[in-house]
Amino acid sequence: MKRREQTIDLEDFGRFAEPALLILISLADAPRHGYAITEDIASFADVRFGPGTLYAAIARLEARGLVKALAAEDRRNPYELTALGEKALRTRLASIQAVARVGQRRLADA
Amino acid sequence: MTWLLKLYPPRWRQRYGREFHDLIAPQRFSVVTVLDIIGGAIDAWTRPQSHLAAETAAHPEGGTTMLARMMRLRCAGHGEKPTIVDSVKGAGIILGGTLLAVLAATWMRRRGVDSIFSDTLLHSGWLFAFVLSMPYTSLKGWPRLTQAIFMGILLVLVALLTAGGTWISR
Numbered sequence: 334m335k336r337r338e339q340t341i342d343l344e345d346f347g348r349f350a351e352p353a354l355l356i357l358i359s360l361a362d363a364p365r366h367g368y369a370i371t372e373d374i375a376s377f378a379d380v381r382f383g384p385g386t387l388y389a390a391i392a393r394l395e396a397r398g399l400v401k402a403l404a405a406e407d408r409r410n411p412y413e414l415t416a417l418g419e420k421a422l423r424t425r426l427a428s429i430q431a432v433a434r435v436g437q438r439r440l441a442d443a
Numbered sequence: 444m445t446w447l448l449k450l451y452p453p454r455w456r457q458r459y460g461r462e463f464h465d466l467i468a469p470q471r472f473s474v475v476t477v478l479d480i481i482g483g484a485i486d487a488w489t490r491p492q493s494h495l496a497a498e499t500a501a502h503p504e505g506g507t508t509m510l511a512r513m514m515r516l517r518c519a520g521h522g523e524k525p526t527i528v529d530s531v532k533g534a535g536i537i538l539g540g541t542l543l544a545v546l547a548a549t550w551m552r553r554r555g556v557d558s559i560f561s562d563t564l565l566h567s568g569w570l571f572a573f574v575l576s577m578p579y580t581s582l583k584g585w586p587r588l589t590q591a592i593f594m595g596i597l598l599v600l601v602a603l604l605t606a607g608g609t610w611i612s613r
Contacts, residue, residue: 367466383476384467385483388459396492409462 341397341421352382352390357399357414357422364403364413367391394418444472450484454495525580533576540575544568559609567605574598 346353359365359373367387375381382390391412394400399418402410414422444467448460456463470476525533548565552558564571574597582590 367462371466383479383483384463384470385479385481385486387466388463389483389486392455392459392487392492392495396494408465 341399341417343421343425346390346393349386349390349393352386353394353399354422354425355380355382356387356390356394356412357418357425360400360412360414360418361422364411366406366409366411368409370412444470444477444480447477447480447484450481451487452491452495454491455487458495525583529579529583533579536576536579537569537572540572541569544571559606562609563602563606566609567601570601570605571598574601 343350343353343357355374355378356370358377359370365373367384370391371382371387391400395402395412397417398415399421400412401415402412404410445464447467448456448464451460451463467476467480544564545568548561548568551561551564574594577594578585578590582593585593
Protein backbone atom coordinates (compact mmCIF):
# COMPACT_ATOMS: atom_id res chain seq x y z
CA MET A 334 0.00 0.00 0.00
CA LYS A 335 1.37 3.40 -0.94
CA ARG A 336 1.95 5.57 2.11
CA ARG A 337 0.43 9.03 1.92
CA GLU A 338 3.10 11.72 2.19
CA GLN A 339 2.75 14.19 5.03
CA THR A 340 2.24 17.77 3.90
CA ILE A 341 1.32 20.87 5.83
CA ASP A 342 -0.52 23.76 4.22
CA LEU A 343 0.55 27.11 5.63
CA GLU A 344 -2.94 28.44 4.89
CA ASP A 345 -4.05 26.47 7.95
CA PHE A 346 -2.14 29.00 10.05
CA GLY A 347 -4.92 31.58 9.50
CA ARG A 348 -3.70 35.12 10.16
CA PHE A 349 -0.26 33.72 10.97
CA ALA A 350 0.15 32.24 7.48
CA GLU A 351 2.14 35.19 6.16
CA PRO A 352 4.44 35.51 9.20
CA ALA A 353 4.99 31.74 9.09
CA LEU A 354 5.90 31.83 5.40
CA LEU A 355 8.38 34.68 5.92
CA ILE A 356 9.94 32.90 8.91
CA LEU A 357 10.42 29.76 6.82
CA ILE A 358 12.02 31.84 4.06
CA SER A 359 14.28 33.47 6.64
CA LEU A 360 15.40 30.08 7.93
CA ALA A 361 15.88 28.60 4.45
CA ASP A 362 19.57 29.48 4.22
CA ALA A 363 20.67 29.36 7.87
CA PRO A 364 19.40 28.89 11.42
CA ARG A 365 18.42 32.14 13.14
CA HIS A 366 17.09 33.25 16.52
CA GLY A 367 14.07 35.50 17.06
CA TYR A 368 15.81 38.85 16.76
CA ALA A 369 17.81 37.76 13.69
CA ILE A 370 14.62 36.46 12.05
CA THR A 371 12.90 39.81 12.64
CA GLU A 372 15.83 41.75 11.16
CA ASP A 373 16.18 39.38 8.22
CA ILE A 374 12.47 39.59 7.33
CA ALA A 375 12.62 43.38 7.61
CA SER A 376 15.55 43.40 5.16
CA PHE A 377 14.04 41.21 2.43
CA ALA A 378 10.29 41.80 2.85
CA ASP A 379 10.22 45.27 4.38
CA VAL A 380 7.89 43.97 7.09
CA ARG A 381 8.69 44.09 10.80
CA PHE A 382 6.60 41.70 12.88
CA GLY A 383 5.91 42.49 16.51
CA PRO A 384 7.22 40.01 19.09
CA GLY A 385 3.72 38.66 19.81
CA THR A 386 3.08 37.85 16.17
CA LEU A 387 6.57 36.46 15.62
CA TYR A 388 6.42 34.00 18.51
CA ALA A 389 2.80 33.00 17.83
CA ALA A 390 3.95 31.96 14.35
CA ILE A 391 7.14 30.28 15.65
CA ALA A 392 5.09 28.28 18.19
CA ARG A 393 2.78 27.07 15.41
CA LEU A 394 5.70 26.15 13.16
CA GLU A 395 7.44 24.29 15.98
CA ALA A 396 4.25 22.47 17.01
CA ARG A 397 3.80 21.18 13.47
CA GLY A 398 7.43 20.18 13.11
CA LEU A 399 8.27 22.71 10.39
CA VAL A 400 11.06 24.28 12.44
CA LYS A 401 13.01 23.05 15.42
CA ALA A 402 14.96 24.82 18.12
CA LEU A 403 18.69 24.21 18.31
CA ALA A 404 20.76 24.37 21.49
CA ALA A 405 20.72 27.81 23.11
CA GLU A 406 23.44 30.31 22.23
CA ASP A 407 23.85 33.18 24.70
CA ARG A 408 20.34 32.60 26.12
CA ARG A 409 18.89 32.70 22.60
CA ASN A 410 17.47 29.67 20.80
CA PRO A 411 18.24 29.56 17.08
CA TYR A 412 15.64 27.81 14.93
CA GLU A 413 16.30 25.75 11.85
CA LEU A 414 14.11 24.48 9.05
CA THR A 415 13.21 20.79 9.20
CA ALA A 416 12.77 18.56 6.14
CA LEU A 417 9.00 18.92 6.55
CA GLY A 418 9.38 22.70 6.80
CA GLU A 419 11.46 22.79 3.62
CA LYS A 420 8.82 20.78 1.82
CA ALA A 421 6.01 23.05 3.05
CA LEU A 422 8.01 26.09 1.96
CA ARG A 423 8.69 24.69 -1.51
CA THR A 424 5.00 23.83 -1.96
CA ARG A 425 3.87 27.28 -0.86
CA LEU A 426 6.42 29.13 -3.00
CA ALA A 427 5.45 27.04 -6.06
CA SER A 428 1.81 27.94 -5.47
CA ILE A 429 2.63 31.64 -5.16
CA GLN A 430 4.76 31.47 -8.30
CA ALA A 431 1.94 29.87 -10.28
CA VAL A 432 -0.49 32.59 -9.18
CA ALA A 433 2.05 35.31 -9.96
CA ARG A 434 2.62 33.90 -13.46
CA VAL A 435 -1.12 33.99 -14.20
CA GLY A 436 -1.36 37.54 -12.93
CA GLN A 437 1.60 38.71 -15.00
CA ARG A 438 0.33 36.99 -18.13
CA ARG A 439 -3.08 38.60 -17.76
CA LEU A 440 -1.55 42.00 -17.20
CA ALA A 441 0.59 41.54 -20.31
CA ASP A 442 -2.51 40.60 -22.35
CA ALA A 443 -4.54 43.56 -21.09
CA MET B 444 7.65 46.31 28.32
CA THR B 445 9.07 43.06 29.67
CA TRP B 446 6.34 42.93 32.34
CA LEU B 447 3.89 42.10 29.54
CA LEU B 448 5.49 38.66 29.45
CA LYS B 449 3.48 37.89 32.58
CA LEU B 450 0.35 37.91 30.43
CA TYR B 451 1.46 34.68 28.76
CA PRO B 452 0.64 31.19 30.10
CA PRO B 453 3.29 29.72 32.44
CA ARG B 454 4.09 26.83 30.09
CA TRP B 455 4.55 29.24 27.19
CA ARG B 456 6.84 31.44 29.31
CA GLN B 457 8.87 28.43 30.30
CA ARG B 458 9.44 27.53 26.65
CA TYR B 459 9.80 30.93 24.97
CA GLY B 460 10.00 33.40 27.87
CA ARG B 461 13.76 33.91 27.97
CA GLU B 462 14.25 34.59 24.27
CA PHE B 463 11.02 36.61 24.12
CA HIS B 464 12.26 38.73 27.03
CA ASP B 465 15.58 39.33 25.28
CA LEU B 466 13.73 40.34 22.13
CA ILE B 467 11.47 42.93 23.75
CA ALA B 468 13.86 44.23 26.44
CA PRO B 469 15.83 46.56 24.12
CA GLN B 470 12.72 47.83 22.34
CA ARG B 471 11.35 51.26 23.13
CA PHE B 472 7.78 51.54 24.40
CA SER B 473 5.26 51.57 21.59
CA VAL B 474 1.49 51.17 21.70
CA VAL B 475 1.59 49.01 18.57
CA THR B 476 4.11 46.62 20.16
CA VAL B 477 2.11 46.48 23.40
CA LEU B 478 -1.05 45.60 21.46
CA ASP B 479 0.89 43.01 19.47
CA ILE B 480 2.18 41.38 22.66
CA ILE B 481 -1.29 41.40 24.24
CA GLY B 482 -2.68 39.82 21.05
CA GLY B 483 0.05 37.19 21.23
CA ALA B 484 -0.79 36.47 24.88
CA ILE B 485 -4.50 36.05 24.08
CA ASP B 486 -3.53 33.70 21.25
CA ALA B 487 -1.24 31.70 23.55
CA TRP B 488 -4.04 31.27 26.11
CA THR B 489 -6.82 30.49 23.67
CA ARG B 490 -4.86 28.39 21.17
CA PRO B 491 -2.16 26.58 23.10
CA GLN B 492 0.10 24.69 20.73
CA SER B 493 0.32 20.93 20.98
CA HIS B 494 4.03 20.75 21.82
CA LEU B 495 3.46 22.94 24.88
CA ALA B 496 0.51 20.79 25.97
CA ALA B 497 2.67 17.68 25.62
CA GLU B 498 5.30 19.23 27.88
CA THR B 499 2.59 19.97 30.42
CA ALA B 500 1.42 16.37 30.38
CA ALA B 501 4.99 15.30 31.08
CA HIS B 502 5.22 17.72 34.02
CA PRO B 503 1.79 17.70 35.69
CA GLU B 504 3.16 19.46 38.75
CA GLY B 505 3.71 22.61 36.70
CA GLY B 506 1.78 25.71 37.67
CA THR B 507 -1.07 25.56 35.20
CA THR B 508 -3.91 28.00 35.43
CA MET B 509 -7.59 27.31 35.09
CA LEU B 510 -8.05 28.64 31.56
CA ALA B 511 -4.88 27.03 30.23
CA ARG B 512 -5.92 23.69 31.70
CA MET B 513 -9.36 24.01 30.22
CA MET B 514 -8.08 24.82 26.75
CA ARG B 515 -5.56 22.00 26.83
CA LEU B 516 -8.12 19.54 28.08
CA ARG B 517 -10.53 20.49 25.34
CA CYS B 518 -7.92 20.62 22.55
CA ALA B 519 -6.19 17.40 23.48
CA GLY B 520 -9.44 15.55 24.10
CA HIS B 521 -8.48 14.68 27.66
CA GLY B 522 -10.53 15.11 30.81
CA GLU B 523 -13.20 12.87 32.26
CA LYS B 524 -15.80 11.80 29.78
CA PRO B 525 -19.35 12.21 31.11
CA THR B 526 -21.21 8.91 31.56
CA ILE B 527 -24.87 8.41 30.68
CA VAL B 528 -25.73 8.92 34.36
CA ASP B 529 -23.84 12.24 34.29
CA SER B 530 -25.74 13.31 31.18
CA VAL B 531 -29.05 12.46 32.83
CA LYS B 532 -28.03 14.42 35.94
CA GLY B 533 -26.98 17.38 33.78
CA ALA B 534 -30.25 17.32 31.84
CA GLY B 535 -32.18 17.05 35.11
CA ILE B 536 -30.43 20.11 36.50
CA ILE B 537 -31.13 22.09 33.32
CA LEU B 538 -34.83 21.13 33.24
CA GLY B 539 -35.34 21.43 36.99
CA GLY B 540 -33.39 24.67 37.22
CA THR B 541 -35.33 26.23 34.36
CA LEU B 542 -38.62 25.25 35.95
CA LEU B 543 -37.54 26.65 39.31
CA ALA B 544 -36.42 29.91 37.67
CA VAL B 545 -39.81 30.30 35.94
CA LEU B 546 -41.64 29.61 39.21
CA ALA B 547 -39.42 32.05 41.11
CA ALA B 548 -39.92 34.75 38.44
CA THR B 549 -43.71 34.26 38.58
CA TRP B 550 -43.64 34.52 42.37
CA MET B 551 -41.52 37.68 42.18
CA ARG B 552 -43.96 39.30 39.74
CA ARG B 553 -46.90 38.54 42.02
CA ARG B 554 -45.03 40.03 44.96
CA GLY B 555 -44.45 43.22 42.95
CA VAL B 556 -40.65 42.87 42.80
CA ASP B 557 -38.99 45.15 40.22
CA SER B 558 -39.46 43.53 36.80
CA ILE B 559 -35.74 43.81 36.02
CA PHE B 560 -35.11 40.96 38.47
CA SER B 561 -38.06 38.77 37.51
CA ASP B 562 -37.48 39.30 33.77
CA THR B 563 -33.78 38.52 34.12
CA LEU B 564 -34.64 35.29 35.91
CA LEU B 565 -37.32 34.44 33.36
CA HIS B 566 -35.14 35.07 30.30
CA SER B 567 -31.91 33.54 31.50
CA GLY B 568 -33.09 30.89 33.94
CA TRP B 569 -32.21 28.10 31.50
CA LEU B 570 -28.73 29.58 31.09
CA PHE B 571 -28.19 29.67 34.86
CA ALA B 572 -29.34 26.05 35.00
CA PHE B 573 -27.04 25.13 32.12
CA VAL B 574 -24.02 26.62 33.92
CA LEU B 575 -24.99 24.76 37.12
CA SER B 576 -25.07 21.47 35.18
CA MET B 577 -21.47 21.85 33.97
CA PRO B 578 -19.81 19.87 36.81
CA TYR B 579 -21.51 16.80 35.34
CA THR B 580 -20.62 17.57 31.71
CA SER B 581 -17.88 19.85 30.39
CA LEU B 582 -16.30 20.58 33.79
CA LYS B 583 -16.35 17.00 35.01
CA GLY B 584 -13.17 15.94 36.74
CA TRP B 585 -12.00 19.47 37.52
CA PRO B 586 -11.11 20.51 41.07
CA ARG B 587 -14.15 21.83 42.94
CA LEU B 588 -12.58 25.25 43.46
CA THR B 589 -11.89 25.61 39.74
CA GLN B 590 -15.44 24.57 38.93
CA ALA B 591 -16.81 27.10 41.43
CA ILE B 592 -14.69 29.97 40.08
CA PHE B 593 -15.49 29.18 36.45
CA MET B 594 -19.22 28.82 37.07
CA GLY B 595 -19.29 31.92 39.30
CA ILE B 596 -17.75 34.04 36.56
CA LEU B 597 -20.17 32.66 33.96
CA LEU B 598 -23.21 33.19 36.21
CA VAL B 599 -22.23 36.80 36.93
CA LEU B 600 -21.66 37.47 33.21
CA VAL B 601 -25.02 35.93 32.25
CA ALA B 602 -26.82 37.91 34.98
CA LEU B 603 -25.17 41.19 33.99
CA LEU B 604 -25.81 40.75 30.27
CA THR B 605 -29.43 39.71 30.70
CA ALA B 606 -30.18 42.41 33.28
CA GLY B 607 -28.51 44.97 30.99
CA GLY B 608 -30.60 43.80 28.04
CA THR B 609 -33.79 43.91 30.12
CA TRP B 610 -32.97 47.39 31.41
CA ILE B 611 -32.25 48.72 27.90
CA SER B 612 -35.46 47.26 26.47
CA ARG B 613 -37.65 48.89 29.14
